[in-house]
Amino acid sequence: SDYSGEPPRHPSLRINAKEPFNAEPARRDLVASYITPVDLFFKRxxxxxxxxxxxRSYYVTIGGLAGGPRRLSLDDIRRLPKYNVTAxxxxxxxxxxxMSKSRRVRGVGxxxxxxxxxxWGGAKLSDALQLVGVPYHTEITPSGGKHVEFVSVDQCPEEKGGPYKASIPLGQATNPAADILLAYEMNGEVLKxxxxxxxxxxxxxxxxxxxxxxLDRIDIIEEESQGFFMQKDYKMFPPSVDWDNIVWSTRKPQMDYPVQSAICSLEDMSAVKPGQVTVAGYALSGGGRGIERVDISPDGGKSWLEAHRYQKKGVQYVAGNVTSDKWAWVLFKAIVDVNSDTEIVAKAVDSSANVQPESVESIWNLRGILNTCWHRIRLLATP
Ligand code: MTE
Ligand code: MO
Structure with a gap:
């Protein structure tokens, strides 16, 4: 693979793999603003x-249509109604x-x-599909199409099957309320x-x-995408399955993500002066389920207090039973008293009352995906 044409990146990103480029921001940078600056946004x-x-010559090809493929230029897509979705x-x-510390998993750390x-700014996929003759709320086309496959122009290594691909169900793709975008902007700027x-x-x-x-192509297909990252990766296996007994076809590709939270104002095993400590971080859930609550424990899970949450730019706290914006995270903050060495814990509850699992062992999986266990920070109180 040729990595000579890579774009410049922010020097503060923590690089987890260089080629291909995989990097994430520092914890404190991540929660410094409600909207993540493009420079600091993780790159995967x-x-x-x-x-x-x-x-000017770019277009995306939409295939699997009754009347043959259609090409949409960027102008065609920009002419569709524009939506800004915070997600x-x-x-x-x-x-x-x-997760790998509990038992080794394979993958970028x-x-x-x-x-x-x-x-994200762009056209709704449902509008683009309607433009080429696939109406809203189509579950199956007359020719049997049930999935929408996105195909990229990028070239993944040969063993990963060439261009990156993934699919979603056609019913979701043609549902305007699913807010799926063909995005050409990020935070009001041209996509980087x-x-x-x-x-x-x-x-x-x-x-x-x-x-x-x-995006290179959007194809309406009968079965879900056979791409590597749908069939041989990004599936959640039980803790009993390891590399010697894995049968990839026994599990479905993961779609929605589960409820998640993490503390970003503190690093594990850091020293703090006895007194008040700020515990701040993010919480989110998948499938449009908002965050109902974030619980913080100052003592390893024995007692709990509820964190303040906010969702808009600036500090607009949402209290009690106000439901959160369904596609976007909430940031949270709590002040706890620390007088001796302790473990601070965060766990979130979503609008369906799903709670993060307590232990990482119970959700361990060989690919190390969806680690959503309680987030723990050990603190050393040093006067
Ligand atoms: N699309 C293409 N074409 N190639 C990729 O490698 N990575 C996917 C997804 N889309 C990927 C891709 C993964 S695993 C993630 S988590 C997100 O892009 C990351 O998006 P970002 O780099 O904009 O943060
Ligand atoms: Mo990913």
Whole structure:
């Protein structure tokens, strides 16, 4: 693979793999703003960043239609109604390093910052499909199409099957309320090369792996995508399955992500002066389920207090039973008293009352995805 055309990156990013480029921001940087700046947004790649020189000749091909394929230029897509959707994109591998400490897993190691919250600008996929003759709320086309496959122009290594691909059900793709975008902007700017320039899919509430960057084709197909990252990766296996007994076909590709939270104001095993300590971080859930509550324990899970949550720019706290914006994270904050060495814990509850699991062992899986266990920070009180 050729990595000579990679774009410049922010020097403060923590690099987890260089080629392909995988990096995340520092914990404190991540929660410094409600909307994650593009420079600090995590970057998750499986191959080189494609070099697309002439954008005037760029188009995305929509295949699997009754009347043959249609090409949509960027102008065609910009002429559709524009939506700005604030959605958190989270890699299924977020917090993998921590899972690997319990029992080794395979994959790029990530701390707790393989996610970011951005305002994505673009056309709705449902509108683009309607434009080419697939109406809203279509579950199956007359010719039997049931899935929408996104195909990228990027070239993943040969063993990963060439261009990056993923699919979602047609019913979701043609549902305007699912807010799936063909995005050409991120935080009000033209999408950067690292994040899919000139056009990417954004599938809110679903693991980042399905939000395909650098779109080449959108195909309506009968079966779900046979791409490597749908069939041989990003599946959640039980703790009993390891590399010697895995049968990939026994599990479905992961779609929605579960409820998650992490503390970002503190590093594990750090020393603090006895007294008040700020516990701040993020919480989010998948499938459009908002965050109902974030619980913080100052003593390893014996007692709990509820954190303040906020969702908009600045500090607009949402109290009690106000439901949160369904595709976007909430940031939280609590002040706890620390007088001796202790363990601070965070766990979130979503709008369906799903709670993060207590132990990492109970959700261990060989690929190290979806580590959503209680987030623990050990603190050493040093006067
Ligand atoms: N799309 C393409 N074409 N190639 C990729 O490697 N990585 C996926 C997804 N889309 C990927 C892709 C994964 S696993 C994630 S988590 C997100 O993009 C990351 O998006 P970001 O780099 O914009 O943060
Ligand atoms: Mo990912």
């Amino acid at each position: 790649n499986h191959g080189p960043i494609p070099v697309l020189d002439d954008i 958190t994109l989270q890699c299924a591998g977020n917090r993998r390093t921590e 990530w701390d707790v910052c393989a996610l970011g919250n951005a305002t 090369r690292d994040h899919g320039y000139p056009l990417r899919a954004i599938v809110p509430g679903v693991i980042g792996a399905r939000s395909v960057k650098w």
